[in-house]
Amino acid sequence: MAFDIARTRAAYPALTEGFVHFDGAGGTQTAAGVIDAVTDVMRAAVGNRSAAFAPGRRSLEVVAAARQAVADLLGAEPDGVVLGPSATALTYTLARTLGAGWRPGDEVVVSRLDHDANVRPWVQAAEAAGATVRWAEFDRHTGELPTGQYTDLVGERTRLVAVTAGSNAIGTVPDVPAIAKIAHSVGALVCVDGVHSVPHGPTDLASLGADVLVTSAYKWSGPHLAAMVADPARWAALRPAKLVPSSDAVPDRFEYGTPSFALLAGVTAAVDHLAGLDPDAAGDRRARLRAGLAAAQAHEEALLDRLLAGLAARPAITVYGSPARRCPTVSFRVAGMSPTATQQALGDAGFCLSSGDYYAYEYFQTMGLRDSGGAVRASIYHYNTADEVDRLLAELDAVVDRTGTMAR
Ligand SMILES: Cc1ncc(COP(=O)(O)O)c(C=O)c1O
Numbered sequence: 001m002a003f004d005i006a007r008t009r010a011a012y013p014a015l016t017e018g019f020v021h022f023d024g025a026g027g028t029q030t031a032a033g034v035i036d037a038v039t040d041v042m043r044a045a046v047g048n049r050s051a052a053f054a055p056g057r058r059s060l061e062v063v064a065a066a067r068q069a070v071a072d073l074l075g076a077e078p079d080g081v082v083l084g085p086s087a088t089a090l091t092y093t094l095a096r097t098l099g100a101g102w103r104p105g106d107e108v109v110v111s112r113l114d115h116d117a118n119v120r121p122w123v124q125a126a127e128a129a130g131a132t133v134r135w136a137e138f139d140r141h142t143g144e145l146p147t148g149q150y151t152d153l154v155g156e157r158t159r160l161v162a163v164t165a166g167s168n169a170i171g172t173v174p175d176v177p178a179i180a181k182i183a184h185s186v187g188a189l190v191c192v193d194g195v196h197s198v199p200h201g202p203t204d205l206a207s208l209g210a211d212v213l214v215t216s217a218y219k220w221s222g223p224h225l226a227a228m229v230a231d232p233a234r235w236a237a238l239r240p241a242k243l244v245p246s247s248d249a250v251p252d253r254f255e256y257g258t259p260s261f262a263l264l265a266g267v268t269a270a271v272d273h274l275a276g277l278d279p280d281a282a283g284d285r286r287a288r289l290r291a292g293l294a295a296a297q298a299h300e301e302a303l304l305d306r307l308l309a310g311l312a313a314r315p316a317i318t319v320y321g322s323p324a325r326r327c328p329t330v331s332f333r334v335a336g337m338s339p340t341a342t343q344q345a346l347g348d349a350g351f352c353l354s355s356g357d358y359y360a361y362e363y364f365q366t367m368g369l370r371d372s373g374g375a376v377r378a379s380i381y382h383y384n385t386a387d388e389v390d391r392l393l394a395e396l397d398a399v400v401d402r403t404g405t406m407a408r
Pocket of ligand 1: 025026085086087088089115117118164166167168193194195196216226
């Protein structure tokens with residue numbers, strides 16, 4: 001089925017404002033169903049969780065529905081879904097919990113391709129425990145994360161391997177299943193950052209080989225909330241720091257304070273939105289998610305090819321990395337122009353793009369680009385169009401012409 005872009009765009013009220021959003025990696029626009037679901041809960045009688053009265057039961061149901069929705073999205077068990085305010089906060093919770101069991105001589109493996117949210121919590125937990133940090137390096141030219149290095153990095157003392165399923169800087173999709181296999185051969189735990197990958201295609205916890213997978217709903221049309229999923233048995237074996245009277249059940253004991261019930265209803269609605277991306281899809285929600293996200297992925301990949309070809313044809317533009325498998329995310333620079341100046345020039349023309357390091361700190365540091373401003377990032381989401389790609393390329397031409405940097 002051809003992806004119905006007009007129907008898809010109509011589901012995002014914010015798109016009527018007319019901005020061109022190549023900033024999905026920093027947060028997508030919100031689907032109408034999400035806004036309605038959040039508003040409905042805010043308008044309804046809602047109490048703190050309690051089975052004793054209907055408004056209390058409503059919030060219990062909202063939480064259960066969000067767990068089920070995220071479980072369907074990722075191929076997990078609802079009881080394995082820990083909900084929280086952000087991927088960063090959840091990863092810190094897990095790092096402190098796991099780190100409490102590490103000893104001097106233990107080792108953790110992180111990658112220089114990752115967003116700092118899947119690096120620093122582990123580095124700091126390792127430091128606190130006296131454990132050793134080992135670094136997986138990316139290829140500076142291609143932006144690939146070679147799998148082979150993990151056989152050297154992982155050893156008998158490795159307790160954890162943290163790796164991204166999709167780079168938010170240059171889109172690289174590492175071979176996570178192969179890396180996980182190496183980690184599991186020594187009994188190490190694998191924590192996968194799915195924040196950038198989950199919005200761009202079907203995801204399956206088991207096929208990834210992830211023990212823990214983290215995702216943020218605001219990157220896939222939902223509200224600013226996140227989830228961390230694992231087998232419930234994995235959570236049952238861990239004891240996070242928690243308040244004495246708060247629930248000791250799994251997964252609740254990993255969640256701090258009273259959750260945002262309204263936004264959790266938005267998480268469920270966002271998953272339902274993704275499950276409806278292919279109107280012809282049949283079956284249960286997981287099957288419809290797979291079909292909808294596969295259709296969106298094909299659409300995004302066609303736009304990515306168009307964007308990459310257009311950028312490659314412009315000598316004043318340098319694109320970083322050329323990974324074989326990638327999310328639709330591109331970092332680039334315009335010759336003679338700082339990334340912030342390029343971002344500003346595009347912003348003035350109504351184009352929304354990020355600039356800087358987008359917290360992919362180690363990537364830009366290793367590339368020697370961080371101190372001079374990082375790069376500009378064009379990230380494609382399923383509501384983008386071929387026309388928007390063409391307009392971005394034309395605007396870049398105008399930017400280059402204005403600054404006189406075109407290498408003619
Ligand atoms: C790949 C990746 N991981 C982690 C994060 C952090 O997510 P959050 O803002 O939910 O903490 C981001 C945010 O941009 C990201 O792109």
